[in-house]
Amino acid sequence: MGTGIAAVANGFRGVARYLGGVMGADAYAKYLEHHRAAGHAEPPLTEREFWRDRTDRQEQNPQGRCC
Amino acid sequence: MAGAPDQRKNGTRAEGGLATDPDFPPPAVDEARLESEDRRWTPGKIALWAAIALLGGVAWFMLAIVRGETVNAIWFVFASVCTYLIGYRFYSKVIERYITGPDDRRATPAEYKADGKDYVRTDRNVLFGHHFAAIAGAGPLVGPVIAAQMGYLPGTIWIIVGVVFAGAVQDYLVMFFSMRRGGRSLGQMAREELGVIGGTAALIATLLIMVIIVAILALVVVNALGESPWGVFSVGMTIPIALFMGVYLRYLRPGKVMEVSIIGFVLLMAAIIGGGMVAQTEWGATLFHLDKVTIAWGLIIYGFIAAILPVWLLLAPRDYLSTFMKIGVIVMLALAIIVVRPEVNVPAFSEFASRENGPVFSGALFPFLFVTIACGALSGFHALISSGTTPKLVEKERQTRYIGYGGMLMESFVAIMAVVAAISIDRGLYFAMNAPAALTGGTVETAATWVNSLGLSGVNITPGLLSETAANVGEQSIVSRTGGAPTLAVGLAHIMHQFVGGTAMMGFWYHFAIMFEALFILTAVDAGTRVARFMLQDSIGNFVPRFKEASWRPGAWLCTAIMVLAWGAVLLMGVTDPLGGINTLFPLFGIANQLLAAIALAVCLAIVAKRGTFKYLWIVALPLAFAAVVTITASYQKIFSSTPAVGYFANNAAFSKALADGKTEFGTAKTVTAMEAVVRNTAIQGWLSVIFVVLSIIVIATAVLATVKAFRDRAAGTPTMDNEDPAVPSRVFAPAGLVPTTAERELAAEWAKMPADARLERAGH
Numbered sequence: 001m002g003t004g005i006a007a008v009a010n011g012f013r014g015v016a017r018y019l020g021g022v023m024g025a026d027a028y029a030k031y032l033e034h035h036r037a038a039g040h041a042e043p044p045l046t047e048r049e050f051w052r053d054r055t056d057r058q059e060q061n062p063q064g065r066c067c
Numbered sequence: 068m069a070g071a072p073d074q075r076k077n078g079t080r081a082e083g084g085l086a087t088d089p090d091f092p093p094p095a096v097d098e099a100r101l102e103s104e105d106r107r108w109t110p111g112k113i114a115l116w117a118a119i120a121l122l123g124g125v126a127w128f129m130l131a132i133v134r135g136e137t138v139n140a141i142w143f144v145f146a147s148v149c150t151y152l153i154g155y156r157f158y159s160k161v162i163e164r165y166i167t168g169p170d171d172r173r174a175t176p177a178e179y180k181a182d183g184k185d186y187v188r189t190d191r192n193v194l195f196g197h198h199f200a201a202i203a204g205a206g207p208l209v210g211p212v213i214a215a216q217m218g219y220l221p222g223t224i225w226i227i228v229g230v231v232f233a234g235a236v237q238d239y240l241v242m243f244f245s246m247r248r249g250g251r252s253l254g255q256m257a258r259e260e261l262g263v264i265g266g267t268a269a270l271i272a273t274l275l276i277m278v279i280i281v282a283i284l285a286l287v288v289v290n291a292l293g294e295s296p297w298g299v300f301s302v303g304m305t306i307p308i309a310l311f312m313g314v315y316l317r318y319l320r321p322g323k324v325m326e327v328s329i330i331g332f333v334l335l336m337a338a339i340i341g342g343g344m345v346a347q348t349e350w351g352a353t354l355f356h357l358d359k360v361t362i363a364w365g366l367i368i369y370g371f372i373a374a375i376l377p378v379w380l381l382l383a384p385r386d387y388l389s390t391f392m393k394i395g396v397i398v399m400l401a402l403a404i405i406v407v408r409p410e411v412n413v414p415a416f417s418e419f420a421s422r423e424n425g426p427v428f429s430g431a432l433f434p435f436l437f438v439t440i441a442c443g444a445l446s447g448f449h450a451l452i453s454s455g456t457t458p459k460l461v462e463k464e465r466q467t468r469y470i471g472y473g474g475m476l477m478e479s480f481v482a483i484m485a486v487v488a489a490i491s492i493d494r495g496l497y498f499a500m501n502a503p504a505a506l507t508g509g510t511v512e513t514a515a516t517w518v519n520s521l522g523l524s525g526v527n528i529t530p531g532l533l534s535e536t537a538a539n540v541g542e543q544s545i546v547s548r549t550g551g552a553p554t555l556a557v558g559l560a561h562i563m564h565q566f567v568g569g570t571a572m573m574g575f576w577y578h579f580a581i582m583f584e585a586l587f588i589l590t591a592v593d594a595g596t597r598v599a600r601f602m603l604q605d606s607i608g609n610f611v612p613r614f615k616e617a618s619w620r621p622g623a624w625l626c627t628a629i630m631v632l633a634w635g636a637v638l639l640m641g642v643t644d645p646l647g648g649i650n651t652l653f654p655l656f657g658i659a660n661q662l663l664a665a666i667a668l669a670v671c672l673a674i675v676a677k678r679g680t681f682k683y684l685w686i687v688a689l690p691l692a693f694a695a696v697v698t699i700t701a702s703y704q705k706i707f708s709s710t711p712a713v714g715y716f717a718n719n720a721a722f723s724k725a726l727a728d729g730k731t732e733f734g735t736a737k738t739v740t741a742m743e744a745v746v747r748n749t750a751i752q753g754w755l756s757v758i759f760v761v762l763s764i765i766v767i768a769t770a771v772l773a774t775v776k777a778f779r780d781r782a783a784g785t786p787t788m789d790n791e792d793p794a795v796p797s798r799v800f801a802p803a804g805l806v807p808t809t810a811e812r813e814l815a816a817e818w819a820k821m822p823a824d825a826r827l828e829r830a831g832h
Contacts, residue, residue, distance in 0.1 A: 035183055051322050
């Protein structure tokens with residue numbers, strides 16, 4: 001019984017993680033990962049700064065949506 | 068174990084000429100191993116593909132040959148899915164083998180240009196969903212509905228066969244070539260491959276096509292919301308909801324994308340339910356009952372404001388909502404069709420298949436069916452998405468087949484579901500909803516009389532059914548709700564209410580469908596205006612350098628205003644057109660979209676030829692030739708046809724003559740002003756067709772010249788210039804498709820054994 005619920009919960013989390021990935025919710029986590037791996041000296045952007053920068057870049061470089 | 072482990076350790080691989088890092092496991096599955104896995108046909112594999120082929124064959128047989136009184140919708144699912152699987156497994160592999168030739172030893176832009184922001188290696192399955200959400204919109208839901216006028220079979224064949232040989236090929240090739248060029252856009256590639264003339268023509272054509280596409284998408288929304296208080300309220304509410312989400316993400320809880328999307332989704336549902344209640348009150352019905360011209364002006368003003376507001380405030384949050392809804396709706400619709408399995412009583416070929424004066428769209432089956440269904444079979448707009456964002460996120464080269472080709476197959480399946488939704492409703496209802504008011508007369512009685520007078524077999528509609536359906540979906544009337552979206556919404560409500568909620572829920576489902584289509588379209592309108600504004604700024608910037616500065620407000624606002632006025636003018640023309648805007652303008656949308664496809668394929672043709680692949684050039688030339696023939700024939704007929712229903716100038720001449728003769732009404736135009744409107748509209752539409760087709764012919768001609776030159780150069784032994792980014796050895800590995808093969812799993816395990824820091828340190832910089 002317990003394992004069944006755990007399996008369902010796991011499946012649900014997997015779906016949520018996938019959806020989050022598709023929508024770009026994990027962009028900051030990926031940025032941090034890149035920052036760590038690249039070994040930059042300066043500290044990474046904070047979460048707030050990162051998302052601001054992201055929408056500001058979208059402003060300068062608009063992408064079409066499909067019909 | 069993999070084919071030749073010792074050889075892998077040397078690091079250098081003579082055949083590719085690309086040295087990979089000897090301290091790491093190989094970044095690609097050994098070619099011989101790949102080949103043998105691919106070529107080995109175990110009995111299980113043979114049985115599986117035989118079963119898929121058999122099921123697909125039976126389904127096609129049921130749809131195309133048996134076609135009894137009714138046909139079950141499940142056959143559409145089987146016919147399409149089995150054909151997609153076979154196309155994906157066999158045809159896309161041919162393209163991979165002979166045209167693209169991906170090499171996993173090469174790093175993708177996401178690896179060699181990694182910046183953690185624009186260039187980020189993304190899991191292939193996540194990227195598949197992301198790419199699909201970016202390419203699928205309202206287009207595949209609208210075109211097939213309009214094309215259902217001719218019966219279900221022509222549209223179904225074109226959607227399924229077209230995607231395998233044309234649409235998915237275009238998406239895959241553009242994505243692959245853009246990836247090899249660091250994620251360059253279609254416009255940049257056109258300029259590099261076709262030179263200044265071809266590149267400039269492609270740029271102007273893209274800009275004009277964008278204007279037309281935005282205008283006609285907006286027209287679909289206007290037609291769906293006109294005289295619909297419920298729809299106006301709930302779609303209007305998406306604006307404050309998106310603004311709230313924007314503020315939430317910027318100031319309250321930055322980065323909590325999923326959280327805010329769920330909040331937004333709940334608010335959207337509340338807006339739909341609330342809309343039903345508001346529309347029932349007297350004040351609500353008066354306040355939100357707007358005619359189409361008012362809504363069109365509202366949309367034009369909205370379009371301008373939305374395009375100059377900061378991205379974070381409106382565009383970004385609505386994008387999240389739209390993606391969320393898109394995936395949810397499509398999964399839900401697929402489930403509902405499989406569970407409900409509606410019976411379809413539309414004939415395979417309707418009475419209008421052999422005529423060119425159908426009430427929903429005019430023109431003969433060839434070429435107009437092939438332009439009416441653009442998205443879902445072959446959509447040029449995808450080339451703009453497949454070059455740009457997605458190539459910057461791809462992890463390994465071999466994954467482009469899955470994401471590019473596979474993603475487009477998925478969109479085609481959405482189009483098939485739209486076909487099913489459109490043909491599962493009563494045929495009489497379909498024509499009453501999709502014919503312009505000039506024909507139906509606008510009331511239930513006149514509409515029923517008109518539909519019954521068409522002499523369609525098995526159609527006998529009563530005014531009662533029309534008013535009952537309208538009442539069920541919470542609308543005052545559903546007569547002449549053209550544009551495809553309302554029909555799809557009725558179809559979806561018809562299928563969904565059997566799945567969840569019964570008749571009482573039909574109003575909710577109808578407005579749910581209207582809401583998500585409006586959401587996709589508003590996002591496309593906003594984003595399209597922004598992209599078009601940038602293109603315009605860039606072009607003017609060649610003469611007045613200041614315009615190139617994106618942050619220079621007056622320039623940005625002026626260019627936004629020009630673009631909004633351009634699509635706004637076409638939109639108003641469609642809304643006020645006495646002939647029924649969708650009827651005359653929708654073909655222009657399809658022609659524009661497929662001319663863009665022809666441009667994209669022409670660029671691919673030149674690239675493939677320059678790579679020296681002449682033997683398999685037909686893989687690109689076939690869809691290019693088809694798209695060129697279809698769109699040029701359609702344009703030719705729109706320009707030169709002497710049938711007024713088809714030819715813009717013939718219509719123009721007929722109305723001009725009537726005006727000159729002093730007539731005060733002519734055809735469907737009942738006043739002199741309406742007649743003058745027709746003269747003006749047909750002239751504009753006609754000249755737009757001329758400009759499009761001339762630009763496209765220039766692009767195709769320059770591509771053919773580039774191809775011939777590449778052929779001559781090769782024959783003469785002159786080396787051809789290659790615009791690809793230099794090859795960089797890759798230091799990562801990931802499987803290519805949805806399910807990893809044995810070899811891929813083994814290699815992935817080898818990589819997993821590497822110490823994490825060592826891997827990151829080398830892979831990152």
